[in-house]
Amino acid sequence: MKTTVLGRAGLLVLLAGQLLPMIDFSIVNVALEAMAHTLHATPLQLELIVAVYGIAFAVCLAMGGRAGDNFGRRRVFTLGVLLFALASLLCGMANSVWLMLLARGLQGIGAALVVPQVLATLHVCLQGRAHARAIGLYGGIGGLAFIVGQVLGGFLIGADIGGYGWRSVFLINIPICLVVLLLVQRYVPETRNTQRVSIDLAGTSLLAASIASLMIALSLGPLLHWSWPCLLLLLLFPLLLQRLWRVEQQLEARHGAPLLSPALLRLPSVNFAIGIALLFFSSWSGFMFAVALTLQSGIGLTAFQSGNAFIALGVAYFLGSLLTTRMAERYGRLTMLLSGCAIQMSGLVWLMLTFHFAWGNIAIVTLIPSTALIGFGQSFIVSCFYRIGLAEVPKCQAGSGSAMLSTVQQAALGLGPMLSGSIFSQVLLHKANYQQAIIAALLAEWLIMLLLVVRALLVRRQLLPQPGNR
Incomplete structure (x- = not known):
């Protein structure tokens, strides 16, 4: 029996499919030290293992959205979940860095087929408050998954279920994928555009x-002392x-279907949302990478302890996500965005002071106040990203619009470990001090968030009159 409407069960199936790719962005962070010993990986190779997934994800996202528009979003979603399951199995079996990089790339492609179908299906099938709630859940779960990945990864490695160690962080995906595949045909409606559009290969x-x-310039720069090939790539x-x-402009002028639509990019809300993605999500993923590496390699916590250090952040994020729909309706998206930035930046300052004054006595409890503030603020920012970005996107361009936003978001998430990792590695190479390295990385994130605040204040008058602002 096939459903023709998106009910609660269908929404849960879609969100479960979305959860998997998001978790795999961060779950590998707490497994880095164990993977380094097993695969004999260098720090650079570890950065690449984290980044290649995000880059493959980002590059293929727009094609995934276009494929869903053309061939059916449920069909492409199903194919993506299947590919993700097979790639996760390959990750769990990898016995070399290069096989792991290949498997992570395939995981990224599978994720790129899954994620745009979720947002596009919500955008097409739901309206009014149901749509607002679903988008809030989408944003909330997407961000919460990043934290859950850290905590779950630490638990799985610490539990060492079946003796699989770090491999279990990938193998856990397989049963979840199978459940999603069993339920998607029954509960998720098939939607597609009436007219097919070509894929923008150029x-x-x-x-x-x-x-x-x-990515290559940022990863090799610190190791090669920013020699001319690195500068040339930059x-x-x-x-x-x-x-x-x-x-893209030329293709649009010929009435084609560009990968990144200039028409959508000209919309003030989309343009601003892309700025949010570039500034916030790059600093966020870089934060998770640098802090996880510091807690394990710099302070000496186990993978399980490192994962648990993010529990307060995750709980605060989840609680904040529950408030976002009501807050957006009452105060407006830009006000909520600025509030989230202020809360998160306060948490970053607190965390820097914690690392500075309590370095020799860092424990999970010590990190709770600062990380809880960071998580609470992040929930407001992530929710605003989707609400602002889709406010002016026509329904007929739902797949392209959601894929474009997700492309920039995932590219930023993928490059974040390289950006923060570059600052972190540069300080570590010169000072050989994890304390100074993490404080420098956190300070860089704080400055990036300050840029986002300035950008929001500059566009506030432009976006406030828009009917989609709330």
């Missing part, structure tokens, strides 16, 4: 090349982005 190639140039990044923009 735009996809340029996007991949631009992200790869930045210079190449904006040139490739400029070329990508021109190609």
